[in-house]
Amino acid sequence: MATAALGAMLMATAPAFAQGAAAPAPAAPISATDAAAKPEIGDFGFDLSGMDKSVQPGDDFYAYANGTWAKDTAIPADKSNYGMFTALADLSQKRTQEILEAAKGDPNSMIGRAYASYLDSAAVEAKGLAPIEPWLNKIRAVDKAGLPALLAEADRSGVSHFFGGYVGQDDKNPDVYIYTMFQGGIGMPDRDFYLKDGERNVKLQAAYLKHLENVLTLAGEKDAAARAQAIYAFEKQVATVHWDKNDSSDATKVYNKMTVADLAKAAPGFDWATFIRGVGVNEDAILVAQPSALTGEAKLIADAPIGVLRDALLVRSLDGFSSVLPDAVAEEAFSFYGTALSGTPQMQERWKRAVDFTTNNLGEAVGQDYVAKYFPPETKAAMDVLVKNVLAALDTRIGKLSWMQPETKVKAKKKLANFTTKIGYPDRWKDYGKLEIKADDLFGNALRSNQFAHDDNISRLGGPIRRWEWGMTPMEVNAYANFGMNEIVFPAAILQPPFFDPKADAAINYGGIGAVIGHEVSHHFDDQGAKYDETGKLADWWTPADVKAFEAAGKALVAQYDAYEVLPGEHIDGTFTLGENIGDLAGLTIAYDAYKKSLGGKEAPVIDGLTGDQRFFLGWAQVWRRNYREQNLAQRITTDPHSPSIQRAWVSRNLDPWYKAYNVKDGQKLYLAPKDRVRIW
Template sequence: MKKLIVGGLCASALVLAACSQTDTAQTPTAEAVQKALGSGIELQNFDNSIRPQDDFYGYVNGTWLKTAEIPADRTTTGAFYDLREKAQADVKAIIEELAATDGLEPGSDEQKVADLYRSMMDTDTINKLGVTPLKGEFDAIAALADKDELSAYIAHSQIIGGGTPLAFYISVDAKDSSRYATHIWQYGLSLPDRDYYFNDAERFVKIREGYLAHIEKMFELAGLPNAKASAETVMAMETALAEHHWTRVQSRDSEKRYNKYNVADLPELADSFNWARYLDTLGVAGEKAIIINQPSYIEGFGKVFGEYDLDAWKTYMTWQTLTHFAGQLSTELDEENFDFFARQLNGQAEQKARWKRGVDKVNGDLGEVVGKVYVKRHFTPEAKARMSELVENLRRAYGESIDDLEWMSPETKVKAKQKLAAFTPKIGYPDRWKDYSTLEVKADDLVGNSMRAAKWSHASEVAKLGGPIQKWEWYMTPQTVNAYYNPTMNEIVFPAAILQPPFFNMEAEDAVNYGGIGAVIGHEMGHGFDDQGSRYDGDGNLKNWWTEADLKAFQERGSKLVKQYAAYQVFDDLNVNGKLTLGENIGDLSGATIAYRAYQMSLDGQEAPVIDGMSGDERFFIGFTQIWRAKYKEEALRNRVATDPHSPSQFRANGPLANMPEFYETYDVKPTDAMYIAPEDRVKIW
């Protein structure tokens, strides 16, 4: 990264212990360092020049921030990203064992994994084929006779994994969580966000210039005619679509996104588009209703669809096909695609090693096949049992915290606790695995494999319509380093791969684990009660369960959090978007607050042991802060601030702590310290 994202004033020494409450520290002994490392505290990352009261994130991670180097094939490094690299290497070992095996039974899961990986690694065949794997699609686009056929082709493009101006999907009906419904989301842009097409700042002007040149170059490399004119057409059409896109802040609003239309009434939104052909091609012609997330976008899309002639749309769809499959084509096309979207846009210096991309491909298309083996090798029953215990401890702490809320009425507390009790935790891996038996995979057909996988996925989704909710389904594989909350199923999900140090350490003592994975658990629980998750009841329905006064009090607290984060400066010319990040910031604040409470409850009234001079509270706050360490390329961080609902990592650590009275007490934070927020301005939600 060109500019380190580290704040704070210079003072104090590396703190091993209670010195965190003063400005001096003793030099730790080698034995103390070894003990602390064994407990999960990563002392080697501390910075002895930063006072914890000024910048706790820099204090805990500062030496690492100064010395860590972002690998050339990444735009970010840190706790999450290093663990993802480990998971990737673990999966590689599984895949390569299969890929090295001869005589695998045709059609078996093992054959599919091995051949999918081989198809990604066989660059000789990929280069020999060039753009040929897309010839059938290019010919189909060229042969479109009218816009009715174009409407059907747009659906076909989605089914095979190509680009389209509309994103169709199947999901639980947010106002009737007992059934699945069809949905449409705005889509069709290649730059990260609508504002990239309109912002007049020099950076965005250069991005648009680079994108236009990139489109032209890709058309040339693919041997397609009229490259320059085609690029200008694509840019004009994407810009026209972008004008109608909702902002990311607008698209966060669950209520405003829920717009159920009778299919028969869709022409009232966009009469130039043949909805019947579109939906029939998708295989959902029998559906009577559809949920439109951004109705004004559909209206705008209808205008753009009508205003641009068939030839322009053919050019646009040709581009969408080419750019969506570019990374699986010849080295020339692959490198040009990388050069713009990774190097120019995000500052990534080098392509990922081919094997990493092969692992990503297998994880994406056959993730649960390798996930079964991954779990057997890397996730113990003991870890699952310990994690289950932690989840229930956090749930109990959350319940007691709700009881203690001064701003919430007894009536709403009852509803909140009913929702909390209804949370379904999923830990490690699915109880029921996906069946890939109908998916065909060939060792010499990478693009074909991708298209068949997309078709298989689409068919699996459409098959849900009219059936029971598949509550066993996971939306992340076990080898994913992440977690999520699903509001329409009211579930919190923790894949096996995140349940490792520094998030979850079976060898570490409780304070560090509660600060790490405990805060992650609390974060996902917090999403059930963030500004959007709180709109869903315990059954997963978008339904108000708040009294009017309580909802107003809750929203006032959210507004204060928006203001706090909007004041955080990422660069001299760029601050955090407090409205875009509100849900995640509530999750982070809830996670730290509830995890701390759960840790205190785990002590059962006993004083936490002092380990190497550090109190239990200190170890908790350190454990929480070290999981957020991250270092970014400037280009990537700027894109994240524009598009990512998560705040940059230093604010994910410092932001919650600056609101916690317990942090002030532990580190004796004074009004003159940089992290100080006046008591009346601190935010406590849950």
């Protein structure tokens, strides 16, 4: 199951009604035409006070549009970064709290019981580690023969371990579900944290080693320092057999279908059949994302002392359940994953964590109340117009592409016409009827929720494709493209200012949510999405000439982003971020066309001395306002397929209208000669 998210808020990853690509009649601009219809931000939807007009747009467009905001905005103590996404996430979290507070006293409310169980910190402290001890004791007692069955139980319980798996669409047969396995076994986010020895990584390695020791100590284990060293040495070996992030992001390379028996031959030393059957998979065919990694991991597991494997699982279990265990455990997990890794000084208040716990486990149950209260029908209707205009703009662009062959254009238009667009919330809500939630059992609620989610995922096998399902809740400030479903999805919480305001100027809306729509649509035609045809099947449907031209443009974009040094000596990985950078470039390009079409052939008025084109690009830059803590930015360079916000705003340097709008000249820092501007869609 291949997806691509807008992802500016989340660390990567991880999903109604059909919309055709036929061009609609020119729609009225989504704009304030009534004097009483005032947008939430400024006079026309943009915060002029956040600009820094001492900066030339051609030198640093991000700073020009957002420089004063960046200087004046502090990052809250409980955040690793802060910007427009996080501001909306805070709003969503506060609104959700109000819903949950109202439900808290109702014994018949599942979401109220879940929320109440998290807020009862006194009960959590009183129980200590007693709720998780039965599981920890199973780990302490396991031998090599019993390990595969225990790992299957760990999977169902939501405890990560030496590899993982999930049920999703078969990329080459998208009408069928299949079980996919992938590499695991490391506690830091990426192999590079173990294998690269720069000053920052050396500090992180030391902090992680201390974290391993501290968690073992909290578990009541002796000789914690020496045992932590053994866990770290094992994980570093695992990191050496892991695929890197670029290979792991390649849809073609990670499609490796085999039988369970094939896997046993390819990765001897581990009882794969017992594990796979133990997680509930009875089908013989599976997908293995990184076969050589599983081969290497199987050997490492076979060679490792059982004590090291037990200790690794003890740590992973306490870390995984840290948020529902006593404060000492939660604070230790936060000290590494929050502070050392991301630079966040302070853990969120308990009510915020209670909201997140409830929405993470009962998201659509909360979502029903959220959209009823905060997502009016007129927002969905206005968004529908925007989506239609953006899809029509891409349809027109495909027809005019000079590099795409005529037969490929026919297929591309067919794919576009088959898109499904989901806006706001699901048409069919998830049924949590089989999940037991108790007001006085936080750990049990977490465990049962993990088991419910696992069982629900496994139950897809052999059944019809659940096209009604969403991969995000309505409260998430994000969006995504699902290649197998050939769909684009926009949760309710992102459809707010600064991204979208039905009362704002059309230029701001198209530069904001319009470009986000274009971004998600274009993911279906990026370096990975273009590998999927109109049915969602991983297939070769481009001619060799198309592929050659597309890859050449991609290489130019890779080089452009490789050159960006975001921290001293640390650059963006243009290959790793290529799909998202294509999404930004294409999204902004398509949205600009859609904006011009929405004007119905008329010139946009000048507002506050700004032309329509100038406002469009400011709308784009405004949504990327974000300040980072240095550790968080460094982590993102390694693990996030999205470029940092400043460079996302800079993608405008590839669009000819941006040069005309701001009179950008040769010699300015962002200037690109026309031949060097990357043009794909």
